[in-house]
Amino acid sequence: MTEFSVGIKILSELIEQVRFTLLIVQKREWGNNSVSSLAFDRAASYYGRTRGKPEFVSRATTDSLIDLARLTPASRVLEIGIGTGRIALPLLSRGLRVVGIDLSLAMMERIRDQIAPGARVRLAQTDANALPFPDTTFDCAYAVSVYHVVANWQNALREAWRVVKPGGYFLVTYGYVD
Secondary structure (H helix, E strand, O other): OOHHHHHHHHHHHHHHHHOEEEEEEEOOOOOOOOOOOOOOHHHOOOHHHHHOOOHHHHHHHHHHHHHHOOOOOOOEEEEEOOOOOOOHHHHHHOOOEEEEEEOOHHHHHHHHOOOOOOOOEEEEEOOOOOOOOOOOOEEEEEEOOOHHHOOOHHHHHHHHHHHEEEEEEEEEEEEEOO
């Protein structure tokens, strides 16, 4: 096997491992409620290292998010479960304005260490079931691998829906494709 064909085989295996399903919903209507969820404080020191993706995957994810949700630097974007910032940081580097929420202050401290000067980011420790934002605040809300660890996740989905503007987008990853 040549070096080139080995590289192609590894690349195709990697692509199979990182594929996920993306649910894209354009805002119409829904409701509201409240409860608490699971925090990842103990995982903060290693979480980012164990969830990292190759640069080309990160770039493709960022490009897709920007394109699918039609994001511009004027857009207001909410990341639910921002964690260590692996999705938000590339958006910030493209000049987007991001508000990130998470239960874990320890996880969000990892973001602060990586934010470039002048980045337009706000972080808030809060539960996805009780978002502290007025209705129709954001052009886009997204959650990557979050709702499976959220108590009363159905309510958390309604909360996210509540804060997205009419005509805005709510993007959710909900699992890996085998």
